[in-house]
Amino acid sequence: MTDRGTASGPVAVVGGGLIGISWAALFTAYGHDVALYEPVEAARAGLQARIAVARTQIGEIAPDLLDAGTVTLAQSLVDAVTDCCFVQENVPEKIALKREIYASIEAAAPADITIASSTSSLVWSDLSADMTNPSRLITAHPFNPPHLMPLVELFGSDPTRLAEAASFYRALGRHPVRLKREAVGHIANRLSSALWREAVNMVAQDIAEVEDIDAALVYGPGLRWSVMGSHMAYHLGGGDGGIGHYLAHLGPSQERRWQDLGHPTLDAATQAKLVDGIEAEARGRSIRDLEAARDSGLIAVQQALWGKRS
Template sequence: MSADTDQPTDTGRPTVCILGCGLIGASWAALMLHHGHRVQAWDPVEAARASFAARLAAPLAQLNRLSPRSGDPLALLSVHYSVAAAVADAALIQENAPESIPTKRALYAEVEAAALPDAIIASSTSALRWSDLPPGLTDPSRLITAHPFNPPHLVPLVELYGIEDAVLDQADAMYRGCGQVPVRLRKDATGHIANRLASALWREAVNIVAEGIADVQAMDAALVNGPGLRWSVLGAHMAYHLGGGAGGMAGYLAHLGPSQERRWASLGSPSLTPEVCAALVAGIEVEAAGRTIPQLETQRDEALIAALLARRETPHV
């Protein structure tokens, strides 16, 4: 099956292969197509392949609001039965397979047999570390983790880790060319940076509900109208640099470091017991107030688009 009846060959941008046509694959594909890359997609499931082009309509329309483009980006899309056909001629192979080490390793063996020798294999893995993935590859240096943040086409962050700087530089340039903000890890780490931060914050957010300090809706309202808003313009380290008065970070650490350590010691270590889970589920129903998940996603995306347009005029710190 192929949707490439009218595929241009002169975009001048490298071809990208998308392995896995789920939510993350669709978001990556829309982003790459919008920025003029030919995209060759593969999924083992026929229904996923058949519906893939249709799934791209919404993210492509959103991207077009952020940076209007002419022409039909779907003309650059092809969807393939075989991994070998999908990876052919691709400079970047973005893998979005299930979070299973054997599944990914088996897929990489197929990829390596058919791909260009210098093609980059980039895994979107969220849960696994880079070091879980390369065994079986002849050339592990071509493999990187490139973890996006949901929804990838509207959140600029891509977290990169690999062992070969030249490969990372090349991937960095391709993501940056699509408007993303790649961030380099110096060390292979479970959860990269962003999910470690999200997990650390959510642990205390769950604790706040479990301890009865605030309900789910109040907790979320505090975040969105307080630290979340500020972290959208200013990093956490930078916030403490500005919280230290004229002495900056050094002054903050000297004066308030000990109280920050006491605060850390007082944070909670909740467990997701049935009672806590029930409180979270009941609380989120109050907060959702009848809005379905697709409705909430639409609201999220609209608000993200507005925030992205605002920061384009007035950059974050």
């Protein structure tokens, strides 16, 4: 983001939770210095070690990265942003808290640098409402864990700033996408939520066990969607005639299928089935075990699909 005024300092990462740590690891892996602000002093002690672990994982995907940046733990928000070139904000999903943080950043950071929010559940118009210059804010939602997931979903009001942010994230090995209109859940979590609703429905309706539904996804559409999107898959589902043929011949049956999808609620009985089913699927593996398996899988798939990136 050196094209914005005098901006040449560190990237400010505001909030040292799971997302902030992951961003800090990614920024430094690609050569940026990071000023990380975590307001809870007790939480600061372990941050560098956790960032180092994430950095090691990034290195498995992109082993040729050489000019690593450093992470400085800032003592205050002002310290973190005062000479930064870009802000990545990752504080809890409370609108009043985020607005307060943006006011402080606007007062302390170099004029015109971009403030990017990692928000997953809030929208730009609400977040930017009290800002002196709302166009400085963009939402830049990563998919967890950000250092291992390429997706970043962008929205804001300033096309030039969004194009610059897209370039910035692309240079970090990310795959930025743009929303034309803001939407709760952006794109990916809306897709995830839509799919999970039917996954929950099938549990509630006793169509299949939790474990078999997850396996059907992993060994079926999930595998396919790791290499090709849903729209494009239906294009291929139309044979030589592509999506036009598909829509003409199978569109009506797809609409009927949509009518047949469920509308579950997370009532006590459904919650109990989900908890029991996931426990059975986990087969005693802890959350940490499962995260480690997920991460090594994410690394292996990216190595296979996109090679080892530098």
